[in-house]
Amino acid sequence: MVKKWKIAGLISLLLVISFFSLYLKINVLEPDQKPKYNPLEPHDYPGTKKVFIHGTIGWLSIPGPYNLFWECNGLFISLTADLSGGREAAENEMIKIAESMSCEFR
Numbered sequence: 001m002v003k004k005w006k007i008a009g010l011i012s013l014l015l016v017i018s019f020f021s022l023y024l025k026i027n028v029l030e031p032d033q034k035p036k037y038n039p040l041e042p043h044d045y046p047g048t049k050k051v052f053i054h055g056t057i058g059w060l061s062i063p064g065p066y067n068l069f070w071e072c073n074g075l076f077i078s079l080t081a082d083l084s085g086g087r088e089a090a091e092n093e094m095i096k097i098a099e100s101m102s103c104e105f106r
Contacts, residue, residue: 049091053098060091068094072103
């Protein structure tokens with residue numbers, strides 16, 4: 001029972017932070033300070049590598065911590081890891097994890 005209240009409190013806190021952040025972007029920031037792009041859309045910027053997961057394009061950030069971002073049936077998924085063993089091993093492991101996930105949501 002206590003665990004449910006903790007989860008509900010955490011979700012409420014995240015919602016408050018999200019609304020405050022949105023308020024700042026809409027009302028406080030000057031037009032030249034507002035983001036020029038949607039942060040949920042992947043962008044080709046230095047330090048990224050284009051990969052394919054289930055036939056869709058994913059974006060893998062090269063510098064650690066490694067981040068893999070892709071769309072899965074209309075849902076955007078981000079996988080972040082701080083893996084040792086070198087860049088190649090980290091990339092392969094993250095792509096393997098992403099490919100093992102099912103994109104069929106019910």
